[in-house]
Amino acid sequence: MGALPSGLLQGERRAVARAISRIEHGAAGSHDLVAALAPHLGRAHVIGVTGPPGAGKSTLVNALLGALLARGERIGVVAVDPSSPLSGGAVLGDRVRMGEHGAHPDVFIRSLASRGHLGGLSPAARTVVDVFDAAGFGTVLVETVGTGQSEVEIMSVADTRIVVSPPGLGDEVQALKAGILEIADLLVVNKADLPGADATARHLAEMLHLRAPHAAGAWTVPVLRVSATRGEGVATLVDRLRAHGAAVGHGRRLQVARDAAAQAGGPAALAMRLAAADPFVRATGISCTHAGAGSAEVRLTLRGEHLNFSGTCHGGVLFTLADTAFGLASNSYGAVAAGIDAHITYQEAAHEGQTVIARAHEVSRNRRLAVYRVDVVRDDGRPISSFTGTVYIKSRQHEPAAPT
Ligand SMILES: Nc1nc2c(ncn2[C@@H]2O[C@H](COP(=O)(O)OP(=O)(O)OP(=O)(O)O)[C@@H](O)[C@H]2O)c(=O)[nH]1
Ligand SMILES: [Mg+2]
Missing domain, CATH: 3.10.129.10 (Hotdog Thioesterase)
Known part of the structure; x- marks a missing residue:
């Protein structure tokens, strides 16, 4: 077998599955795989979805899958599961929550355990993103629970970062204040069908306004109200995601890696x-x-x-x-x-x-x-x-x- 499973670049599901399981098991040859993927990267729009537990990230991912499929896209999903020490623990949970579109032939979902560093991005997650990218998936969605570690990591992997917040001005918004806001390219107040969503959106907009202007300058972070369960606000969210992807370009993670290599x-x-x-x-x-x-x-x-x-x-x-x-x-x-x-x-x-x-x-x-x-x-x-x-x-x- 070559370094790349045959059919991977053509997007064949079996080849994608084989490549991912090689990465997960750290099998001999996974280093070769990483190297062989390199020339085929940089096309996918990688979107990070983070936010406090229960904010509705998985439900939102499911809603995004529906909207993107309707636009004729192929989508890869990486869900990083912070709770399970073993890949497989809450995989079923994610499959169920994203299940509506999970079985679609143009969707490939993979859950990964975060392997110890709490809530962070599994080291394998980045490579799984690469596999999806090389296999021609136009969009890759990465879901992580928002904790200090994963914020930093998702920042280096995703081109566009969505921070999801539920309505309410309680602990969740405090958690947003504690730094997660800084990495948002788009802020989503999910569960907008519940009371308090407008107030939360206003509050977040004020916090954005107070914050020092973004170094990048050009992009203004929008605060969007979405009901993932009802599908409301999802089309607008997709439009804004695409606008951001077009503004910053795809493949940020590759640039980050190149910068690190140049340092080294x-x-x-x-x-x-x-x-x-x-x-x-x-x-x-x-x-x-x-x-x-x-x-x-x-x-x-x-x-x-x-x-x-x-x-x-x-x-x-x-x-x-x-x-x-x-x-x-x-x-x-x-x-x-x-x-x-x-x-x-x-x-x-x-x-x-x-x-x-x-x-x-x-x-x-x-x-x-x-x-x-x-x-x-x-x-x-x-x-x-x-x-x-x-x-x-x-x-x-x-x-x-x-x-x-
Ligand atoms: N009312 C309402 N409930 C929602 C909405 N989106 C998600 N929920 C509910 O919120 C709960 C948590 O949703 P998940 O999508 O699992 O949240 P999550 O952020 O992925 O959670 P973790 O992965 O455990 O951190 C579920 O019971 C959802 O049905 C929404 O738009 N409106
Ligand atoms: Mg989830």
Whole structure:
């Protein structure tokens, strides 16, 4: 079997089911699956539905399924069940609540246990979203109970986030105040057939108004009254969901992941990898303690083998230390940089047992040449050496990191 079950990209249900169960069981090959999905992502509109327990999230999802099916869509649903330690506990409950459309051939519902982190998004949930996306489902709905953890996670997975609140100004609205409001792209006051919905909607609108303007600026968060059981307000909700999806684009979770990868693979990581890959650095006992674009810090605790015949730190060791910081700082941009000149001065001696620290920073840089200064100090802060060096910047790039 290939990394992708055959028929998955064509949206065949059996292939979708097989892919999801591989993820759930963490089966061998699920890593390959995740990688194989990657080129097929970013089309689905991923909609997160969160809010306090009993707000009517599942009922609303069911109502949305009806409206979206009527528009000819195929929809995937991920329901994260906070209560059950085992996937399967309240699955039946969700199936029943969403059951009206759950059996439709264009709907695929999967409940997942939240695996311990209370109310949060199951780690598998994100990958199940990917499976639906690759399988060509136009919309993916993700239901989670609103707790601190899931808010943050749903924010990174969904393109559009609905926060559902029942009528009433009690604990639920207090919970909304406690931060969940911040992540809403749309606020839904559900159970609008019950008394108090208008007052709750007004209250929420006031809270939105008081809150600092959204950084994104362009989108104004609407407060919508819906009766999920009666289907009232659902068509308007779908229109606003689509408007938001069109405004922000699809695939936010992929951008979030790319940003994280860029962080992880940034200049610091590159310099750390270069240091770790340098046998001479390792043999000398030098450790790299900081690296950034154009800067680096390395240290060495002096042992007997680092001393000269006078019993103080060998000049060659200090040069090596300074030169290592110089090399890491100058190579940290990604392009290979070769030293073409270096000059060192010695001010004070360093002794066995002391830690010697070399800090490199960039003095100047153009397209081809860069100059660095390295200050070498003892752990008591005394300057013992200073170093300047020039590199020639090649057009060749360092090899990207192999994924670990
Ligand atoms: N009157 C009224 N009741 C509703 C409405 N929507 C949901 N309910 C009821 O509210 C209760 C909870 O609904 P669910 O959809 O299970 O709520 P939920 O937010 O998914 O709940 P959890 O998943 O347990 O957090 C059920 O008894 C629903 O029938 C509505 O629009 N009007
Ligand atoms: Mg529910």
